Amino acid sequence: MAQLTTAQSEAAAQVYAALDVAGGRTRLVGGCVRDALLGHPCADLDLATQLLPDQVIARIAAAGLKAVPTGLAHGTVTVVAARRPFEVTTLREDVATNGRHATVAFTQDWARDAMRRDFTINALSANPLTGPL
Incomplete structure (x- = not known):
């Protein structure tokens, strides 16, 4: 779906596998989805997930990748x-x-998450294996 360099694709495949993209629990969001729809290369990949931050960290560690807790209070x-x-x-x-500044609660609801995003483009999400949703 997204136009990636070979190095990006290999790294992304590792992340997708760790975060259950195939099972639909994690999607690409925002600008990378816009770029893919326009046929432009994606500079960076942002993902949204139904997994809680501690689950993300555990899955990433189990896959042999590095997890940096950059914003755990907001789920990042x-x-x-x-x-x-x-x-x-x-x-x-x-x-x-x-x-x-917001106090947030984690959810499993893709629509609720999309409604809180600050720009329309940031509300776009897509499964990188199958395309826009």
Whole structure:
């Protein structure tokens, strides 16, 4: 689906396998989906997942990849595969907001997560193995 370099594809395949992309628990989100739909190369891959941050970290470690807890309070883990970063964020919804600052709760609901994203393009998601949803 996404136009990736060979090195990106190999690293992405490792991340996809670890995070159950085939089972539908993790999707590409935002700009990389837009770029793929336009036929442009993807500069970076951001992913959203139904997995909780501790599950992401455990799966990534089990796959022999590096997990960096960059924003656990908001569900974000940076995964490093072949020296390439992938930002992985657990699906979430806003519980309370104060300007751009939000208290979030994790969810399993793709629609709820999409509704809280700040730009329409960021609400796009796609399974990298099968295409846009």
